[in-house]
Amino acid sequence: MAILEMRDVTLRFGEGRSGGDAGPATIERVSLELGDNEFLTVLGPSGCGKTTLLRIVAGFEKATSGRVLFDGSEVKAPGSERVMVFQQPWLYPWLSVRKNVAFGLELQGGRVDWKRVDEMIDVVGLSGFSSYPPYRLSGGMQQRAALARALVMSPKILLMDEPFGALDAQTRQDLQEFLLSLWERLQVAVMFITHDVEEAILLGDRMLVMGTRPGCIALELPIELPRPRTEQMMLEPAFLEIRRQALDTLREVALRAAGITGTGAGDLPGVPADGIGGGGAPETGQAQQNSTGQNSTGQNSTGQKSTGQGVNEDVRLPGAAGQATEPVAGSPRGA
Ligand SMILES: Nc1ncnc2c1ncn2[C@@H]1O[C@H](COP(=O)(O)OP(=O)(O)O)[C@@H](O)[C@H]1O
Numbered sequence: 001m002a003i004l005e006m007r008d009v010t011l012r013f014g015e016g017r018s019g020g021d022a023g024p025a026t027i028e029r030v031s032l033e034l035g036d037n038e039f040l041t042v043l044g045p046s047g048c049g050k051t052t053l054l055r056i057v058a059g060f061e062k063a064t065s066g067r068v069l070f071d072g073s074e075v076k077a078p079g080s081e082r083v084m085v086f087q088q089p090w091l092y093p094w095l096s097v098r099k100n101v102a103f104g105l106e107l108q109g110g111r112v113d114w115k116r117v118d119e120m121i122d123v124v125g126l127s128g129f130s131s132y133p134p135y136r137l138s139g140g141m142q143q144r145a146a147l148a149r150a151l152v153m154s155p156k157i158l159l160m161d162e163p164f165g166a167l168d169a170q171t172r173q174d175l176q177e178f179l180l181s182l183w184e185r186l187q188v189a190v191m192f193i194t195h196d197v198e199e200a201i202l203l204g205d206r207m208l209v210m211g212t213r214p215g216c217i218a219l220e221l222p223i224e225l226p227r228p229r230t231e232q233m234m235l236e237p238a239f240l241e242i243r244r245q246a247l248d249t250l251r252e253v254a255l256r257a258a259g260i261t262g263t264g265a266g267d268l269p270g271v272p273a274d275g276i277g278g279g280g281a282p283e284t285g286q287a288q289q290n291s292t293g294q295n296s297t298g299q300n301s302t303g304q305k306s307t308g309q310g311v312n313e314d315v316r317l318p319g320a321a322g323q324a325t326e327p328v329a330g331s332p333r334g335a
């Protein structure tokens, strides 16, 4: 069963606020579903609207149009069943780890269940550090404390916004493995934002690749790699194929955002000269192949799914010509 459903969600900043005109769409017609206990990863270039998408699910931003349903009810405000974890742990330096973890519960009012607080501190492997102030912990430990603070709320979904993006490679890998073991133990869905293609594949059951200006879902890929996932899998053909498809899409997205169409695109490997259909090329009604071997009518031979919001379909980029996109880790532009 789907715990989260987004239907045709568009967000324009400025809309409906006093004195402000609606700007261009930051997110346009995004539709997605997330199953109970599913691990969804969302990959996209910087500025494409990943954080905005999570903030809509969290209830911090209201969609201009479209529907957001969580557990069957419309999302109207933040709620403890949808908890965000940020790139920075945002712990209070004057509070102990234990008090930081309890902070959300205290905000809710009522009695704090300290047994549960200690249990979650234990779950994230910080039981020896309960009384420590956060600044005495390493970056990875601080992020574990932030995770405990989220878990203590008993969320049904963890909304993770590039949570390991600021960590060194080894700590990041440790925390990736730790998060997966935690997710397998706890009954929780995860929507995990990253701009790192390997991370997206290693963690997810399914992966969305976002396009930019406006933010949209360009590609949806099932990740049918067995679990537990290991670093060694990154060398396997199945992993590399998913990686290739994701990077092809990111490349198309970047070219499109830069206003490069037609012949320019053909100069890059994997991108046919007419393959990125810039500026909203009219639909011919025929099945079109893009560089990932998809066609506009549905699934291709490797099981990937065109989302109908994708790179080749109806993406308008007003005034995008000449703009550069920020690099994406793992993409040719970000190398
Ligand atoms: N509160 C806001 N008001 C106006 N524009 C915003 C606001 N928040 C984000 N944006 C803009 O929306 C776009 C997407 O931002 P964001 O969701 O943070 O992207 P990402 O997380 O993918 O890097 C950016 O151009 C950003 O400047």
Ligand SMILES: [Mg+2]
Pocket: 050, 051, 052, 161
């Ligand atoms: Mg962001």
